[in-house]
Amino acid sequence: MTVHGVAGRTVLVAGATSTVGLAAMGALVRAGAHVVAAGRSAARLEPLAALGARVEEIDLTDEGAVTALAAQLHADGIAVDGVLHLVGGWRGGGGIAGQTEADYRLLEASFTALRHVSRAFDADLAGSPAGRLAIVSSTVVDRPLAGGASYAAVKAASEAWVRAAAQGYAKQARDAGEPLRAAAVIFRVTSLAGLEEAVADAFVGLWEAGAPANGAIVAIGEGTA
Numbered sequence: 001m002t003v004h005g006v007a008g009r010t011v012l013v014a015g016a017t018s019t020v021g022l023a024a025m026g027a028l029v030r031a032g033a034h035v036v037a038a039g040r041s042a043a044r045l046e047p048l049a050a051l052g053a054r055v056e057e058i059d060l061t062d063e064g065a066v067t068a069l070a071a072q073l074h075a076d077g078i079a080v081d082g083v084l085h086l087v088g089g090w091r092g093g094g095g096i097a098g099q100t101e102a103d104y105r106l107l108e109a110s111f112t113a114l115r116h117v118s119r120a121f122d123a124d125l126a127g128s129p130a131g132r133l134a135i136v137s138s139t140v141v142d143r144p145l146a147g148g149a150s151y152a153a154v155k156a157a158s159e160a161w162v163r164a165a166a167q168g169y170a171k172q173a174r175d176a177g178e179p180l181r182a183a184a185v186i187f188r189v190t191s192l193a194g195l196e197e198a199v200a201d202a203f204v205g206l207w208e209a210g211a212p213a214n215g216a217i218v219a220i221g222e223g224t225a
């Protein structure tokens, strides 16, 4: 895969307004990247703008809005080299019977946003000299609990989607007789608290020598496997 660092590349952080988004912004800016920070809260986007991001107030579950964002960036001469998808959410309940549809719909928004964003920017990532797509998933995919079944199911679906994107990158490169330049990677944590900088650094590391392979699942933090 192509490496040589993230400096000069443009990265979209989708759902950028939580602690890990701020950490990713910091790490990317320190490494010399340009950042487009997307979130649905104008107030929570302000600190990212202060750090130098182009901020976009958007509901990433709105397919039309995501398509329009991609079109606007392209019209402005911007193609993204990386997408870090952070839209999340958590709801649990008592066992399988306690997994409500309302909670599932809320959790599923994360996967819906992932589908919209990865579709809208697929051509950018595949066409980049070093395209990178990453999500933050959970160790519960391997060890699902009844009380978090909906969450585990959404994360499992998101992982399958990202691994499919990885297969797509590999196939495109193979069909074109070109070297593989893009990578889709899954980070897994048990709890994100205290690991925000580690996740941010791992994402920046996707452009560096020794980066995880296309399709890799990378555990971050103690107790992950």
Ligand SMILES: NC(=O)c1ccc[n+]([C@@H]2O[C@H](COP(=O)([O-])OP(=O)(O)OC[C@H]3O[C@@H](n4cnc5c(N)ncnc54)[C@H](OP(=O)(O)O)[C@@H]3O)[C@@H](O)[C@H]2O)c1
Pocket (backbone or CB within 6 Å): 014, 015, 016, 017, 018, 019, 020, 021, 038, 039, 040, 041, 044, 058, 059, 060, 061, 085, 086, 087, 088, 089, 090, 109, 110, 113, 136, 137, 138, 139, 189, 190, 191, 192, 193
């Ligand atoms: N927290 C953990 O312990 C943990 C463990 C394993 C995996 N993860 C995963 O790590 C990732 C980041 O975690 P997190 O706790 O930082 O996630 P999060 O707070 O649930 O979501 C990240 C950001 O996305 C924004 N967002 C939510 N819905 C959006 C939408 N429709 N359009 C645009 N922006 C939206 C949120 O902003 P607002 O809601 O303020 O608008 C939030 O700032 C998530 O994918 C999560 O599932 C987290």
